[in-house]
Every structure is written in C-alpha cells, then in structure tokens.
Amino acid sequence: xxxxxxxxxxxxxxxxxxxxxxxxxxxxxxxxxxxxxxxxxxxxxxxxxxxxxxxxxxxxxxxxxxxxxxxxxxxxxxxxxxxxxxxxxxxxxxxxxxxxxxxxxxxxxxxxxxxxxxxxxxxxxxxxxxxxxxxxxxxxxxxxxxxxxxxxxxxxxxxxxxxxxxxxxxxxxxxxxxxxxxxxxxxxxxxxxxxxxxxxxxxxxxxxxxxxxxxxxxxxxxxxxxxxxxxxxxxxxxxxxxxxxxxxxxxxxxxxxxxxxxxxxxxxxxxxxxxxxxxxxxxxxxxxxxxxxxxxxxxxxxxxxxxxxxxxxxxxxxxxxxxxxxxxxxxxxxxxxxxxxxxxxxxxxxxxxxxxxxxxxxxxxxxxxxxxxxxxxxxxxxxxxxxxxxxxxxxxxxxxxxxxxxxxxxxxxxxxxxxxxxxxxxxxxxxxxxxxxxxxxxxxxxxxxxxxxxxxxxxxxxxxxxxxxxxxxxxxxxxxxxxxxxxxxxxxxxxxxxxxxxxxxxxxxxxxxxxxxxxxxxxxxxxxxxxxxxxxxxxxxxxxxxxxxxxxxxxxxxxxxxxxxxxxxxxxxxxxxxxxxxxxxxxxxxxxxxxxxxxxxxxxxxxxxxxxxxxxxxxxxxxxxxxxxxxxxxxxxxxxxxxxxxxx
Numbered sequence: 001x002x003x004x005x006x007x008x009x010x011x012x013x014x015x016x017x018x019x020x021x022x023x024x025x026x027x028x029x030x031x032x033x034x035x036x037x038x039x040x041x042x043x044x045x046x047x048x049x050x051x052x053x054x055x056x057x058x059x060x061x062x063x064x065x066x067x068x069x070x071x072x073x074x075x076x077x078x079x080x081x082x083x084x085x086x087x088x089x090x091x092x093x094x095x096x097x098x099x100x101x102x103x104x105x106x107x108x109x110x111x112x113x114x115x116x117x118x119x120x121x122x123x124x125x126x127x128x129x130x131x132x133x134x135x136x137x138x139x140x141x142x143x144x145x146x147x148x149x150x151x152x153x154x155x156x157x158x159x160x161x162x163x164x165x166x167x168x169x170x171x172x173x174x175x176x177x178x179x180x181x182x183x184x185x186x187x188x189x190x191x192x193x194x195x196x197x198x199x200x201x202x203x204x205x206x207x208x209x210x211x212x213x214x215x216x217x218x219x220x221x222x223x224x225x226x227x228x229x230x231x232x233x234x235x236x237x238x239x240x241x242x243x244x245x246x247x248x249x250x251x252x253x254x255x256x257x258x259x260x261x262x263x264x265x266x267x268x269x270x271x272x273x274x275x276x277x278x279x280x281x282x283x284x285x286x287x288x289x290x291x292x293x294x295x296x297x298x299x300x301x302x303x304x305x306x307x308x309x310x311x312x313x314x315x316x317x318x319x320x321x322x323x324x325x326x327x328x329x330x331x332x333x334x335x336x337x338x339x340x341x342x343x344x345x346x347x348x349x350x351x352x353x354x355x356x357x358x359x360x361x362x363x364x365x366x367x368x369x370x371x372x373x374x375x376x377x378x379x380x381x382x383x384x385x386x387x388x389x390x391x392x393x394x395x396x397x398x399x400x401x402x403x404x405x406x407x408x409x410x411x412x413x414x415x416x417x418x419x420x421x422x423x424x425x426x427x428x429x430x431x432x433x434x435x436x437x438x439x440x441x442x443x444x445x446x447x448x449x450x451x452x453x454x455x456x457x458x459x460x461x462x463x464x465x466x467x468x469x470x471x472x473x474x475x476x477x478x479x480x481x482x483x484x485x486x487x488x489x490x491x492x493x494x495x496x497x498x499x500x501x502x503x504x505x506x507x508x509x510x511x512x513x514x515x516x517x518x519x520x521x522x523x524x525x526x527x528x529x530x531x532x533x534x535x536x537x538x539x540x541x542x543x544x545x546x547x548x549x550x551x552x553x554x555x556x557x558x559x560x561x562x563x564x565x566x567x568x569x570x571x572x573x574x575x576x577x578x579x580x581x582x583x584x585x586x587x588x589x590x591x592x593x594x595x596x597x598x599x600x601x602x603x604x605x606x607x608x609x610x611x612x613x614x615x616x617x618x619x620x621x622x623x624x625x626x627x628x629x630x631x632x633x634x635x636x637x638x639x640x641x642x643x644x645x646x647x648x
Contacts, residue, residue, distance in 0.1 A: 053216035283497030305473035319535035329495030336541035340575035353643030374410035413471035534570035582626035
C-alpha cells in the first residue's frame with residue numbers, strides 16, 4: 001500500500017471515533033436503565049428511535065471533544081506513524097474522552113435530583129461548595145456501582161482501542177505527494193466535522209442546541225434520552241441565557257396576567273416577627289397533611305409533627321417550586337425571582353438593587369438574619385444573602401462546634417435549629433429570620449443516637465425526613481417558651497424535591513417532581529385551612545407583605561396566597577426537561593423558548609396526551625401569557641429594574 005495515501009491511518013482514526021459512538025450508546029442504555037421510572041420508555045423500538053435521533057447530538061459532542069485528536073491524526077506531520085506519536089495520540093484521546101464521558105455517568109444518579117441533563121448550571125452550583133473533595137468522595141462511596149461501571153467501561157474501551165494499531169512506515173515517497181493527499185484528507189475530514197458539529201450539512205442551519213431534542217419526541221422527558229450529558233455541558237459553555245426576547249408582547253398583556261407591581265390593602269399595617277424555614281429537599285410527597293386527598297394506596301406520612309402543625313395552619317396543597325436547585329429556591333422564595341435554564345444568582349445581573357422580603361422588612365424596622373448550618377459560603381447562599389442585604393449571616397463558622405457536624409453538609413438540623421432559637425431570642429423585635437436546613441439530603445444519614453427512632457420507609461430519604469420533622473418539633477417546643485413566639489408568623493416550605501417514592505402520584509407526574517409544601521402558621525389566629533389553588537415559591541414574598549399590611553407598592557410576579565381580592569389568576573411557571581412549563585386554568589403549556597410544543601390538560605401531569613393539534617383560545621392565551629412572563633422577566637433583570645418600583 002502506498003504510504004502517502006495513509007489508508008491505515010484513516011482506518012485507525014475512523015475505528016477510534018467509532019468506538020466513542022459505541023460507548024455513548026452504552027451510556028444511553030445505562031441512563032435509561034438507572035432512570036427508567038422517570039424517562040418512561042415503553043418499548044425497545046422507542047428506545048432505538050430515540051437513540052437514532054441522538055446520533056446527531058452524540059456526533060456534535062464527540063467531534064468537539066475529539067477535535068485535537070482528529071487534527072493530530074490527519075495533519076501531515078511526517079511522524080504520524082511513529083510509536084511515540086501514537087502514544088501521544090493515545091494520551092490525547094483518552095484524557096479528553098474519559099473526562100467528558102464521565103458526565104454521562106454522573107447523570108445516571110444526578111438526573112434523579114435535577115430532572116435534566118448535566119449543564120454548566122450544575123457546575124455553577126458545585127463550584128460554590130467549600131468541601132468539593134468530600135462531596136466527590138461521598139458520591140463515589142454511595143454510588144460505587146456507578147464508579148465501578150465507569151472503570152469497567154474505560155478498561156474495555158482501552159482494550160478495544162489497542163486492537164487496531166498503526167504500524168510505523170518509513171515514507172520513501174516524495175513529500176509533495178504526501179502533503180497533497182494529506183491535505184485532501186484534512187479537507188474531507190474537516191467538512192465532515194463541521195457538518196457533524198453543526199448537526200447536519202444544510203447551509204442554512206444553525207448549530208443544534210438542547211431545544212432541538214424536543215423535535216423528535218412525543219414525551220418531553222424523552223428529549224433527555226436523545227441528548228447526552230457531554231453535549232448539554234458543552235453547549236451551555238459560554239452561552240448567555242439571560243437575554244431579552246423578541247416577542248414584543250404588549251404591556252397590557254403583562255399587566256393583566258401578572259400585575260408586576262402589587263399593592264395590597266387587606267390588612268392594617270403591623271410588624272409581627274417572621275420566621276421563614278426553607279427545608280432541604282422536603283418534597284410535598286412526604287407530608288401526610290398535604291396528601292389527604294391524593295388517595296395514594298398504602299400511603300404513609302413521615303412528618304408527624306408537621307402534620308399536627310398543619311391542623312393549626314394554612315396549608316397550600318397544590319404548591320410548587322420555581323427551580324430545581326437550592327439556590328433557585330432561595331432566590332424565588334426571598335426575592336420572588338424564579339430560575340429557569342440557569343440560576344438568576346449565577347447570572348451577571350445579580351449585583352443590582354433587588355427588592356425582596358429582606359429590603360421591604362428592613363424598611364419597616366425589622367432586623368434580618370439568615371441561618372445555614374453548612375460551611376460559610378456553601379451553595380452560594382452567603383453571597384446572595386449579602387446582595388439581598390441581610391444584617392447577619394449565621395453559618396457553621398458562627399455555630400463554632402464541629403462536634404455537631406454531620407460529616408457531609410453541615411450541622412445537624414436539631415442542634416442548629418436550637419442555636420437559631422437562642423440567637424433570634426436575643427434580637428430586637430421585630431425580626432425576620434430565615435433558616436435553610438441541611439440534614440434531609442443525600443447521603444441520607446441521621447445522628448447515630450437516633451438510629452432506629454424514625455421509620456426507614458421505602459427510600460433512604462424517608463428516615464432523614466423523619467429526623468428533620470423531629471428537629472422542627474424540638475424547635476417549636478423551645479420557641480413556644482420565648483416571649484416573641486405568639487407575635488410571629490412561621491412559614492415552612494422546601495427548596496425543591498428529592499427522592500420520589502414508589503407512588504405514581506409523584507414519581508410519574510412530571511409537574512409533581514417540583515411539588516413542595518407551603519405552610520403558614522400564626523399562633524392564636526384564624527389563619528387555618530387548606531387551599532387547593534395553584535401556588536408557587538414566588539407567591540411567598542407578596543403573601544408576607546400582604547399579611548403585615550405593607551403600605552406601598554412593590555415589585556412581584558407572584559400573588560398573595562391570602563388575599564381576598566383575586567388580582568391575578570393562580571399560575572405556575574418553571575423550567576423542567578429543558579422547557580418552560582406554564583400552568584394556569586385548564587391547561588399546562590410546554591414552551592421551548594420560542595413556541596409552544598405541547599398543551600396538556602391540567603390533570604394530565606404525566607404529559608400523556610399532547611393537545612397541540614386541538615388548540616383553542618385558552619391555549620393560545622396560555623402561550624401568550626408564558627411569552628409575556630418570559631419577556632418581562634428578562635427585560636427587568638437585564639435593565640436592572642428589580643428594585644423598588646417608581647410609582648410616581
């Protein structure tokens with residue numbers, strides 16, 4: 001064979017790239033196996049169809065990751081077949097491929113908590129953690145089987161790679177022939193690579209993005225099977241998701257749907273203390289008081305104290321989060337700002353005046369404090385707390401007793417809530433204090449002294465929920481002894497959900513994956529009952545200001561959950577499975593950022609029957625409302641209009 005044609009080298013190159021496709025296909029199989037109950041693939045033919053459409057996304061990811069390897073393989077360097085150069089190629093190939101391939105194995109587990117493929121947003125959350133090494137070690141320890149699978153895949157991959165070798169050949173042909181034929185090969189490979197990276201070979205096409213995966217699916221969660229985690233991470237690198245839309249929705253549509261400037265006059269001005277408890281990962285599924293009417297066969301509650309407290313509280317049994325990460329919850333609950341593809345708190349626009357519960361209550365003379373038992377700075381909470389203007393931040397540093405450290409996230413909930421009680425009891429009233437708990441989370445452990453005290457349930461999370469519920473009980477027992485207790489409004493919610501159990505109500509229903517409790521308890525008041533209307537995290541901000549009779553207009557996309565005047569219709573907006581979900585009235589709209597791709601009956605939270613082919617006026621209005629929210633959201637953030645409204 002004439003060496004200047006380099007046939008053996010091209011064969012080896014294509015074999016090595018083909019191997020990457022094979023292992024991405026295996027990763028897709030594993031993804032579906034580990035997340036079978038979430039992705040809901042009912043037949044082998046459905047999987048093959050999704051895998052086929054996934055080839056375009058695999059190709060883009062593979063070519064991005066292997067660009068240097070491909071260049072070194074085809075460029076005429078004259079030493080390409082030498083053993084040392086082939087060793088260099090081996091190093092480049094596996095150092096890049098294995099790093100990015102591992103993201104798909106992270107998603108075997110992380111997807112169950114995130115409900116979307118791994119993106120830069122996930123990294124933004126991780127980089128704020130103080131104990132990154134400990135988190136990685138816990139992940140490897142807890143999910144050792146995933147790590148073992150990855151090691152086996154790597155070993156087998158290396159074995160197959162070495163089955164095809166490039167033999168060293170001394171080039172005796174004129175260099176001009178070698179260069180010319182090589183450059184033709186470079187041009188051919190470059191054209192294939194450009195088309196592959198873009199997604200196809202049409203001149204008019206834009207590079208494929210995450211949203212394009214929805215083109216090929218009937219169920220929105222199947223888009224995550226079409227995608228791969230390498231692609232979603234790379235495609236979100238350097239992407240600015242915070243940009244204005246081109247919808248041109250009239251202001252009157254925004255005003256009629258959301259009334260972004262609120263002013264409630266239901267209650268006389270007052271200054272009760274406010275205690276806001278944001279519970280780590282406590283999905284609505286775990287609380288019996290919130291599931292009385294779900295008729296779940298064999299249902300069991302794991303929160304006896306909160307169930308008891310609910311009988312003396314106003315509870316919202318159709319409530320949802322506006323994000324799927326802890327920092328999302330903090331922003332939406334405290335400042336009424338939801339997070340979509342990326343967290344608002346990770347955007348370049350956080351450093352502006354932000355009207356929030358903190359600023360409004362400080363205006364009324366409240367002292368403000370934020371409690372989080374993790375290492376100071378964890379989750380990005382300290383930074384955002386400073387932006388919002390909390391007077392004091394109390395973390396693991398201030399607690400100053402590592403004996404109560406849980407070994408993973410922070411101080412156990414029971415002692416930290418007692419610390420909070422002692423601290424706020426010394427504060428000048430009125431005060432506004434927020435606590436973010438830590439114990440109800442992976443790795444799903446409780447203090448040794450309580451082993452066997454709480455039901456283990458059907459998933460590891462249940463025991464942790466029992467412990468945190470007990471910590472709440474002890475906190476309220478201590479708080480009742482304080483002089484400030486009876487003049488305090490307590491609000492309990494969760495940042496997001498965690499492990500869903502075997503119940504179809506929560507595990508199968510896409511919308512219920514962000515179902516959270518919202519409970520408002522005011523001692524010795526008539527604020528008692530159950531509200532079944534749609535509620536969401538961004539409603540907490542205006543609800544508190546309504547309860548205290550806040551006496552001026554303020555900015556809010558949410559609504560008061562206790563208002564007698566229905567200024568706007570209850571609705572929900574969040575971002576899930578790489579799409580916006582907008583729920584109001586009789587339907588749920590699935591919106592890809594440009595257009596509606598699905599409409600579902602309000603009770604079809606599994607997204608079984610897409611009604612987009614039967615559009616009616618209400619559906620059209622729902623899509624318009626979704627566009628209006630997104631337009632106003634990004635405009636206000638980018639134009640830095642999140643502060644106190646100018647109502648002159």
